[in-house]
Every structure is written in structure tokens, then in C-alpha cells.
Amino acid sequence: MDFALSSPTRLWSAAEVLTRPCPVPAAAGVYGWHFDEAPAPGLVAGQLLYVGIAPRHMSNRPSTQNLRKRVRYHFRGNAAGSTLRLTLGCLLGLELRRVGSGGRMTFGRAGEASLTEWMAEHAQVCWLEHEEPWTMESDLIxxxxxxxxxxQNRHNGFHATLSKIRSDARARARELPITS
Known part of the structure; x- marks a missing residue:
């Protein structure tokens, strides 16, 4: 299964995923992100760089998430609701800001639009349906x-670098005024 994510037979672009009908199934599963341009030095373009699952395992209430909702959100949502977008924006040097009441952080309208454009140009995704994706997330990582x-990825050589970049971006955002 990990080979199907790391060396897929087909990758899908934002333009393809955001069309109707959407090719991404409204089902549970895992997804993998590939980029034709590395978002940071030290990362390799053209390789699998991120995996995610939908839905997350929620024992106290049913989740409404599925592959289609999650993948589409990563392509057009915001950093407050997408760890992938938060990570990419921080790596690309976008300014993280507190928004609304100050409890959420995004890259603001302009930054999120810039990130959406970058992803449309450079990001591609693949997926596999799986009834209980949370059972395989740790193993894949x-x-x-x-x-x-x-x-669950402290063993990765980029972990410390990425952790610091994201932590620094959050610290800077806390020092700046809240934006609408």
C-alpha cells in the first residue's frame, strides 16, 4: 500500500480535483502529496512528501470527513484547517497571522490565495480508499x-527544521495584531 502512495500510477492536480464531478471518492482512505517543485531547500521535488488520512478516528462522535472533502480542502482551504497548508505556507515564507478572535492562524486572504496558486501549479495528490485509515497512518509515516x-515523525531528518520554522512562524504571529 505504501508503494501506491510513494510511486503512484496516477497523480491528480488541483484543476482535476476541483472539477465536477470530482474524481476523488467520497470515501475513507489515505492520500499522498507530491510536488514538482520542492517547497524548501533539502526536500526533493517529484517525491512523496506528505501523507494524510480521512477521516481521523473519532471514538466519541462520527466524522463527516472523507477523501474528497479533505483533498479539496487542502487545495483551497486555509492554514487553520489544513496542517499541509500551514506547513507549506511557512516553508514558502508566507506571513502567518492570527485572525478573527485570535484563536486561529492563517496566511490572510492574500497569503492563502498565493498558497492556493502555488499548490495549483506544483502540488499533485494520489489516494487509496481504506475503511479504517487511522489503523495504517502510523505504519505509513x-x-x-x-x-x-x-x-509521529520525529525520526525524519527534516523534523527539527520544520518544527522550528512552524514554531517561529506561530511566535511571530502572536506578536502581530489580529487581522480580520
Whole structure:
């Protein structure tokens, strides 16, 4: 299964994923992100850099998330709701800001639009349906070299660098005024 994410037979662009009908199934599963341009020095373009699951395992309530919702959100959402977008924006040097009441952080309208454009140009995704994706997330992160994943990935050589970049961006955002 990890080979299907690291060396997929097909990758999908934002333009393809955001069309109707959407090719991404409204089902549970895992997804992998590839980039034709590395978002930071030290990362390799053209390789799998991030994996995610949908839905997350929630024992106290059912999740409404699925592959289609999650993948589409990563392509057009914001950093407050997408760890992938938060990571990419920080690596690309976008300014993280507190928004609304100050509890959420995004790159603001202009920054999120810039990130959406960058992803449309450079990001591609693949996926696999799986009824209980949370049962395989740890194993995938342990087996694959996915430097943009932080959770459960301390063994990765890029972990400390990415952690510092994101931590510094959050610290700077806390010093700046809240934006609308």
C-alpha cells in the first residue's frame, strides 16, 4: 500500500480535483502529496512528501470527513484547517497571522490565495480508499520518508527544521495584531 502512495500510477492536480464531478471518492482512505517543485531547500521535488488520512478516528462522535472533502480542502482551504497548508505556507515564507478572535492562524486572504496558486501549479495528490485509515497512518509515516509530516515523525531528518520554522512562524504571529 505504501508503494501506491510513494510511486503512484496516477497523480491528480488541483484543476482535476476541483472539477465536477470530482474524481476523488467520497470515501475513507489515505492520500499522498507530491510536488514538482520542492517547497524548501533539502526536500526533493517529484517525491512523496506528505501523507494524510480521512477521516481521523473519532471514538466519541462520527466524522463527516472523507477523501474528497479533505483533498479539496487542502487545495483551497486555509492554514487553520489544513496542517499541509500551514506547513507549506511557512516553508514558502508566507506571513502567518492570527485572525478573527485570535484563536486561529492563517496566511490572510492574500497569503492563502498565493498558497492556493502555488499548490495549483506544483502540488499533485494520489489516494487509496481504506475503511479504517487511522489503523495504517502510523505504519505509513514510519515506513515512508514524508518530511512534511510532523506527528509521529520525529525520526525524519527534516523534523527539527520544520518544527522550528512552524514554531517561529506561530511566535511571530502572536506578536502581530489580529487581522480580520
Amino acid at each position: 514510519a515506513k515512508l520518508d514524508v518530511p512534511l509530516n510532523l506527528d
